[in-house]
Amino acid sequence: MGISSANLNNYPRIGDAHPQQKLRRTIAAVDSGKATADDLRAAEDEVTAEVIAEQEAAGLDLVTDGQVRWADPVTHFARGLEGIEVTGLLRYFDTNTYYRQPAARGPVKWKGPVTIRDFQFAAGKAQKPVKAVLPGPATLATLSAAGPYASVEALAGDFARALRDEVAALALAGATWIQLDEPVLARKPGLAPLVAQCLSEVRGGLSGGLTGKARLLLATYFGPADGRLEAWAGLGADGLAVDVAGKGPLGKAPRLPDGLSLTLGVLDGRNTKLEEPKSVAERLRPWAAALRGRDVFLAPNAGLEFLPRDVARAKVACAAEAAKRAAEVIR
């Protein structure tokens, strides 16, 4: 229990220095037939270890693998499922980035682990706990072409069942923090009942005795929590990651169930302007009582891949420093 720092999900896989562009060069070489899939795997492993070390050196307490192997936020997982074909480029929410749209061609099913090897590799390299991150079922369904499915809800249900099996496999592999990213919830709060239904389905994967202490997190971003925290706390996750970046003290503290962990997106992951750790910590003062006695992580409010590598590193360092100061504020 206490206040610490975390990455939300991804981290820049290349930087401006020549050695930091190894993965970019390797992908280009693979595309032109000058390198092999094994070369690519080796480069991904190397860069994964590098970004984990960078997060740890900046002081983060809970790191990710940086999603170094992900082509975009959706297809890395979706393309590993039965019944999915990856199709054309679409804009990813309101960002100037793109994803390839998954299209359902038949019943969507889990056919085997998609991210387990990635997680195990990252956990083997990290000194700190590694958070496993997956796209959430409602977001997957909303961003996909439903094909034979009669509704987005029906497709989300099958994505949830596929995620249930992936989550169970991650828990068995030793993941203690498993995050489902549902940015669509911040953009369309009306989807909360669907998210709750899907989370219930996914939680089934954590009901076995072998899944240990894994905790399921629900992450929303690309839109502020804006007073919806209490409602989202009831959706069935063990923890919430929400966007509370901005200036000035946080507003009225929400009433949250005991034991619910909070990942507070206090740093703007989509702007290069650096926050002051002291100011970040001070913003939490109105929530001090609500934050005491639970696991709280200070984090960026979006994936850090929207930023250049040097700024991303400065942001996570800020999160780590802000967490130290916040411990004093909420004590």
Added chain:
Amino acid sequence: MILPTSTIGSFPKPDEVKEARAKASHGRAGQDALRDVERRATQDCVRMQEELGLDILVDGEMYRGDMATYFAENMDGFKISGLVRSYGNRYYRKPIVVGPVRRRSPITLDWFRYARDLTDRPMKAILTGPYTMMDWCFDEHYGSRRDVALAMAEAIHEEVADLEKAGAQYIQIDEPAVSVRPDEIGLAIESFAATVDGIRSHILTHICYGDFDAIYPRMLEIPAHQFDLELSNSGLDMLERFRRNPFTKEIGFGVLDVHTHEVETADQVKERLRRALEVFPLAAVYVNPDCGLKTRTTEESRAKLAAMVEGTKAIRAEIESGTLRPKVAAPAAAKAGGNGAPAVEVRVAARGKAKAGKKPARKGAGKAGPKGKAKAKKGGSRKPARSGKRR
């Protein structure tokens, strides 16, 4: 001419340009050497468009990297970030606003003049719009998206005015970011209006990849005469939207999917145009690829455009022979300047140079200020008079 053909702006950069840019950025070659290479590539690009039979040409943007960063590099108030990912293995350097945004001198004017003088066909000038510039920058200075967008608008307006003075008949102001934040469509309209205030050239805009359900039909309030839209990438599904709510502007109809290596056939282009003419009045249809061609190879671009021109010529022949009879009439809203936007005035793509000092679009035109203080003089213009006034 009916169904004029054009492109959205960017063409693939030849290896010589990429190598020259890399050398210049690492200090291994000077800017003059780079400029020479870019000029030769521009010549080749213009010649290729002529050979293909396109009607309205572009300079191909051989001298630009990213469409937002290029303008930021040439304005005050910016620094340029380290690399950030766009998608897949593509990265770009994103502008950071660190002070008041100002145009310090004309940005594209010399390139426009250079390309224009390479051909007898109309040369379209292409800029990035204020909303997109704002959305695709980090802001460390203003703290307000509206303030950034309006500052951009003021700077870009100066460029538009200079291009108009230089004889640009067609000025395209790209706003691809407009479709991704429907809640800010009002700001997109406001900043675009400030950008073209007092301008009398034919204004086009290009919007792509986003939530058109949420911004249509209000996006028609953007004061442009023509909207160049990507339609083929999504299987022309946007046509249904335009059947329900008529499109009141000219359409630059995207008949080529620029995100596939597959080269369309002339028959595919014909079929797409036939479907376009079920929805839009003939006189309002221009023919384009969906988007810029810079992500394709030169060979793919050439083949795709050849199919576009061949398919368009075939449809023209069918119309002229009476085999195909387009039935859609121009909507009344267009003639009246519907939605408060300027009236649509469909013009035939004129052949012949429009050089400043020789055939100025606005001979004797005065300054067009950013706050609607245009002082265009009457008389002497070789262009048809505009029937609607831009806000």
